[in-house]
Amino acid sequence: QVQLVESGGGLVQAGGSLRLSCAASGRTFSSYAMGWFRQAPGKEREVVAVIGWMYGNTYYAASVKGRFTISRDSANDTVYLQMNRLKPEDTAVYSCAAGPVWSASSTAYDYWGQGTQVTVSS
Numbered sequence: 001q002v003q004l005v006e007s008g009g010g011l012v013q014a015g016g017s018l019r020l021s022c023a024a025s026g027r028t029f030s031s032y033a034m035g036w037f038r039q040a041p042g043k044e045r046e047v048v049a050v051i052g053w054m055y056g057n058t059y060y061a062a063s064v065k066g067r068f069t070i071s072r073d074s075a076n077d078t079v080y081l082q083m084n085r086l087k088p089e090d091t092a093v094y095s096c097a098a099g100p101v102w103s104a105s106s107t108a109y110d111y112w113g114q115g116t117q118v119t120v121s122s
Contacts, residue, residue, distance in 0.1 A: 002026040002098045002111040009094060009116030012086055016120075020081040022096035022113055033102045034072060034079040035109060038092035038118075045106055048094070049081060052102045059104050064090075086120045094118050 008020040022034070033052050039045040049070035050059040058070055069082040079096060094116055097109035 002032060004096050004098060004111055004113035006094065006096050006113040006116040009118045011119045011121065014086060014088055014120055014122050016086055017082070017084045018086065018118060020083065020094055020096075020116060020118075022079045022081075024077045024079070024098065032098040032100060032111075034070075035097045035099070035103075035106075036070060036079075036081045036094060037097060037106055038090075038094045040092040043092075047104045047106065050102060050104055051079065057102060059102075083118070086118075088120045088122045090118060091120050092118060 003025045005023045006020060008018060012018055031053055033050060035050040036048040037045055038048050046061065048061055048064055049068055051070045051072055060068060067085045072079040096113045098111040099109035101108060
């Protein structure tokens with residue numbers, strides 16, 4: 001059983017930065033892969049970044065690679081998404097997810113947070 005709560009979203013000007021946090025509870029958190037996904041109105045949900053639980057292997061969508069960084073702090077049961085050089089097209093609801101295996105597919109994840117809104121103005 002894993003519960004996830006996102007925070008850190010908000011309004012930011014293009015070129016600015018935000019750091020999203022996903023606080024997890026549950027004894028099994030450290031054994032799950034963690035992913036960040038986003039969905040804009042009228043668009044399909046897409047993967048943003050994924051990090052494994054054992055070796056910290058990471059995956060980034062081509063649209064964010066070089067700008068975003070995913071990390072996790074097992075001691076504090078938290079996963080982060082550092083977002084730099086934000087663009088208007090990054091505007092979306094961002095959700096964190098936990099799953100038993102490393103995957104870039106949302107269907108592989110068992111637990112989801114409520115999501116946090118990120119809005120980037122031009």
